Amino acid sequence: MKTSFTREEIQALARLSPFELKDTFIRLATAVQEDEPGQKGTTARAMLNAGRGNPNWIATGPRAAFYALGYFALSESRRVWTADNLGGMPERRDIGRRFDSWCRRHPELPGVELLRRCTDYAVARFGFDRDAYLHELTDAITGDNYPVPDRMLVHAEQVVRGYLEDELFDGRPPAGGYSLFATEGGTAAMCYVFDSLVKNGVLHKGDRIALMTPVFTPYLEIPELDTFEFDVVHVQASLFAETGVREWRYPTEEVAKLADPSVKMVCLVNPSNPPSLALSDRVAHQIRDIVEGPNPNLVIVTDDVYGTFVPGFRSLAAELPRNTLLVYSYSKHYGCTGWRLGVIGLAEENVVDELIAGLPAEQKARLAARYGTLTLEPDALRFIDRMVADSRSVALNHTAGLSLPQQAMMSLFSLFALLEEGQAYKVKLREIVHRRLDLLLEGAQMKIADDDRRAAYYLELDLLAEAERVHGKEFADYLETHYEPVDPLFRLAEHTSVVLLNGGGFEGPEWSVRISLANLDDLDYLKIGHHLREIFAGYATEWRASREVPDTDGGRI
Secondary structure, three states: OOOOOOHHHHHHHOOOOHHHHHHHHHHHHHHOOOEEOOEEEEEOOOOEEOOOOOOOOOOHHHHHHHHHHHHHHHHHHHHHOEEOOEEOOOOOOOHHHHHHHHHHHOOOOOOHHHHHHHHHHHHHHHOOOHHHHHHHHHHHHHOOOOOOOOOOOHHHHHHHHHHHHHHOOOOOOOOOOEEEEEEEHHHHHHHHHHHHHHHOOOOOOOOEEEEEEOOOHHHHHHHHOOOOOOEEEEEEOOOEEEOOEEOOOOOHHHHHHHHOOOEEEEEEEOOOOOOOEOOOHHHHHHHHHHHOOOOOOOEEEEEOOOHHHOOOOOOHHHHOOOOEEEEEEOHHHHOOHHHOEEEEEEEOOOHHHHHHHOOOHHHHHHHHHHHOOOOOOHHHOOHHHHHHHHOOOOOOHHHOOOOHHHHHHHHHHHHHHHOHHHHHHHHHHHHHHHHHHHHHHHHHOOOOOOOOOEOOOEEEEEHHHHHHHHHOHHHHHHHHHHOOOOHHHHHHHHHHOEEOEEHHHHOOOOOEEEEEOOOOOHHHHHHHHHHHHHHHHHHHHHHHHHHOOOOOOOOOO
16 A cells, blocks of 8 residues: 655655645545446545645524625615616615614515624624614625725724634733734734734844744744744644653743743744644743743734634733734634635734834834824834735825725624624534544544643644554654655555645644544544554554564554
């Protein structure tokens, strides 16, 4: 069951990003799908691509409410002006009364009832003027204006803030308040954060930063770009629960690296990607002690896209608001990767603004010239607003901002989550990924650490550690000596049409693999588990043959 690739070819391909290497695995998996005998046009096996995190679910309720809102918005446009396909811009005055009437006249339209309850909830919880809020939503979905304010619509920001406080801050928001910047998904948020920190002199080319690893690959690759060339320190989740079973937790001595004042910034994904575990209280408290002690100006960037999958999750942005920039994306929870919905959050009082205020006079003069066309007091421009301007090269700041229909969808996703049915939806998602995890482990017969902070959106398996757990260090040494760490992935793709990602590409152990538990049907994970066991049984057979050791355990890994 060996792969047709030579070791040298595998070594060359392993230098690619996991997401690029995945394309090679997909080509392998599809190339070996042969016609069944006598049944031309059918395939012997389906490709099982668990390499990407795009979920196979969507939130239907808030989408139906969004489409219903669109019909109401069209009726408002036609009320103002109708001429063939030409309409007017929705008006604010008495729009609440017209909305109530429209809802009563269209009870059969999917999403109307949820739309009404979402807007009623928003008005009640946030104290909105009803006409003002309904007009913002109606005008937003119409998309007939530039985003004003450019950073985020006024009511949308309050709604999303409420969502984050309930879902990422465990209902305990930090004192002092914080502002949000609506972005084109979490990926844009990452780019804006890195770019603006450098443009504003908070970070400089070649500065030392830290990454809590394993981590989402772009956090590894962006610092290496010639724009940044950061000196990167890795804080590694290297703890073991027992021989062959990784905890994917950070040792105290690894976190202590952040106490060095030369480390200007630390980035983490929380819950982690790929291990999919929320940060422990022990580590959160250690980081708190570090910013309250030896490294008070440490900038923390926390990417919390998977936070909703862990009960009682609380972000570092809530625990350490002065030091933390929050990145969040709606893509995974709502199955809306194509919508590109994300936010950056930053406390009103924060270390980034403090660092900018303390810059030398010549740097302040440079920044005053950069942002001088936006305000008569550029020194007073907050970092979060500088990011907005930088996202459009400053000169196009007047047309900056996330598109208004996207902000309307973001608002409805948020409000849905705060209602009873949104809470039930969240519980169902958690049940789905944990059920798939159980099926995968049942098929693979592998062992992972028990952890009540497991999001289970992904699973990272260290295959070399598992090999040592089952057969001992001699077998693990044999694998390291005779094969490349990604060899199992080539075998899986070529012989079983299973596509996984290499964990080494996330700065995890070289022999680890990332499995997405979000994008295939439940029983597919049982099959993937069986295929993993089958592949490693093949390695064990080869090892025994090399030692002339009889197979005594029924082909277990």
